[in-house]
Amino acid sequence: MTLEHRQNPPAEPARVVVLGSRGFIGAALVRDLQAAGIPTLAVASADLDLSAPDAAAALTALLRPEDTVVFLSALTPDKGRDIATSMRNLRMGEAVAAALQAQPVAHLVYISSDAVYPFESGLVSEATPAAPIDLYGAMHRTRELMMQQAFKGPLAVLRPTLVYGAADTHNSYGANRFRRMAQKDGKIVLGGKGEETRDHVLIDDLVAMIREVLRHRSHGTLNLVTGQSVTFDELARLVAGLFSPAAEVVHTPRQSPVTHRHFDSAARRRAFPEFRFTPLADGLRKVHREAIGGT
Numbered sequence: 001m002t003l004e005h006r007q008n009p010p011a012e013p014a015r016v017v018v019l020g021s022r023g024f025i026g027a028a029l030v031r032d033l034q035a036a037g038i039p040t041l042a043v044a045s046a047d048l049d050l051s052a053p054d055a056a057a058a059l060t061a062l063l064r065p066e067d068t069v070v071f072l073s074a075l076t077p078d079k080g081r082d083i084a085t086s087m088r089n090l091r092m093g094e095a096v097a098a099a100l101q102a103q104p105v106a107h108l109v110y111i112s113s114d115a116v117y118p119f120e121s122g123l124v125s126e127a128t129p130a131a132p133i134d135l136y137g138a139m140h141r142t143r144e145l146m147m148q149q150a151f152k153g154p155l156a157v158l159r160p161t162l163v164y165g166a167a168d169t170h171n172s173y174g175a176n177r178f179r180r181m182a183q184k185d186g187k188i189v190l191g192g193k194g195e196e197t198r199d200h201v202l203i204d205d206l207v208a209m210i211r212e213v214l215r216h217r218s219h220g221t222l223n224l225v226t227g228q229s230v231t232f233d234e235l236a237r238l239v240a241g242l243f244s245p246a247a248e249v250v251h252t253p254r255q256s257p258v259t260h261r262h263f264d265s266a267a268r269r270r271a272f273p274e275f276r277f278t279p280l281a282d283g284l285r286k287v288h289r290e291a292i293g294g295t
Helices: 024-035 055-062 083-102 135-150 175-185 203-216 232-240 266-271 280-292
Strands: 015-019 040-043 067-071 107-111 155-160 162-164 187-191 197-202 218-224 229-231 248-252
Touching (some): 015 024, 040 055, 055 083, 067 083, 067 203, 107 135, 107 203, 135 155, 162 175, 175 232, 175 280, 187 232, 197 232, 197 280, 203 218, 218 266, 229 232, 232 280
Parallel strands (some): 015 040, 107 155, 162 197
Antiparallel strands (some): 197 229
16 A cells, blocks of 8 residues: 555644664654654664564563554665564564554554565566575565564555665665765775666655654555666766776676666655755765765
């Protein structure tokens, strides 16, 4: 089901519990909520290890009926793509599901991933069947189903695509890594000719979209995408041009097949017709200023 709103006109949530509050997205969301004066309970793994045996009981004790819970906690692919990492992520999901059954809340937002989709030659939309091709994607899809089974209130499943921002720590292939390559080595190294196309979302826009979902108490599934894909070569040249002198873009022999991902953003436009994403070139300049200090 695509996203629908339970609360229109929108209103600020009574309190937001952010699980995974020290991650790249979680920390940015907490800063945004606190700046807006919204009561926020930030829960990081150092505060509560959701994979621990007693995690469900500990989380239940923190929750209130009026809360909105944003479930972000996950070991990302840079922490491992193996079975053990996937199982630990599933234990986190099990604990959150058990806590929500013991103490239902007003609204649940699960931050999933576009990794639940296979690479398609055509447009991907919320109607595209989830068919993950690796353990990370399968883990997110399983946790989506866990939340759907355990929580009977309004549940929003959000599937962001590649996110970029100065505070990113994942360093996955894309804008963040390209900037670091250019800063360190004066060049950006691409696999093959960088023909693959991807959609990229600025962290500020992602957080603003999550907050709109909170304010509308939305439920259903939404891909957090701009609908505009570019090749990695185009992306690398935009990043390279931010340096003076411009960084070199280097192509290397391809090690993996070319894949593309294009999104149909019609559902997002229907849900939030006034929302405008930051153009990619403008977003990259902003991140560059934040990370490099105007170099």
